[in-house]
Amino acid sequence: MFPMERINSSHYYTFFQSDKERCFYIDLGQKLVRLSFCQLLALRQKVWSINIEDHFDEDANPHGFEIVSLCNREHLFILNTLEVLDLKELLTGAFFLLDIAAQTPSLTSRA
C-alpha cells in the first residue's frame, strides 16, 4: 500500500487520501476500505439518504441499525445510530476539506 495522507477523523473513523493511487481510504475500525472518487460519492449518497429519525421510531427501525454496502457491494457494514451519525460527520468534514463542498457544510442538510 502506498503512503496516505489523513484528511479527517471522526470519533470512530478516519478518512485518508492516497495521491499515488488517486483514491481514498476509510478506516472503519474492523476494515480499511479503498474507494475511488465515484465510489466515495455513492457512499455519501447512501449515508445521506439514511433517515436518522427512523432510528428513534420503534415501528420504522425497531433495532436502530443500518446495513450499508460499499463499493458495489464489495463490503457490507452494519452500523448503529451513533456510527451512522459519525460517518455522516466524517464525510461532511472530508468533502469540505477536499474543497468540493460549499463554505458552510451542514450535517443536517440531507439528514
Added chain:
Amino acid sequence: MKDIARQQMSIKVESMDMLNAQIQMEGRASASYLAMASWCDQRGYNQSAGFMYKQAAEEREHMMKIFKFVNDCGGNAISPAIESTNHDFSSLEEVFETALSQEIDVTKSINRIVAAAKKNSDFGVENFLQWFITEQLEEEKTMRDILDLFEIMGRDGIALKLIDERISVE
C-alpha cells in the same frame, strides 16, 4: 497533497445534491403530465392530450439534460424513483391549473439552485441553468395563456371543445 477530488468533479457537492433533487422533480413532472394526458385522452380532449404527451416528453428531456450534466461534471446522478402520481382531476381547467402550479414549483426550484450556486461561486452550474430559467418563463406563459381561454370562452359544453381545439400540440 494532490487535489484529487477537485480533479474528478467540477461542481460543488451541494450543487450536485440540488441538481439530483431537480432530476427527481423533473421526473415527477413528466409522470404528472403523462397522468394529465391520460385524463384528457379518456375524455376526448384530443388536442389537450397531445399537448400533455408533448409536455411529458419535454420534462423528461429536461431531466436527462440535468442528469447528463451531473455525470459530465464528474458527479453522481441518481435515477429518480417516482411515487404516487395524481390521476384525479375534476375538470379540464383543473388539469391546466395543476400544470401551471407544477411549472411554478419547478421555476422556484431552479431559482433556488441558481441562488445557491451563485453563493458558492459554482459558476458552471449557474451558467448551465440559464437555459432552464428562460425555458421556465416560456412554460409558465404557455399555461397562463391556456388558462386565459377559460376566462374568455367559458367552462361549459361547447366552450371546452373549442378550447381544446385551440390547444397547440406543436
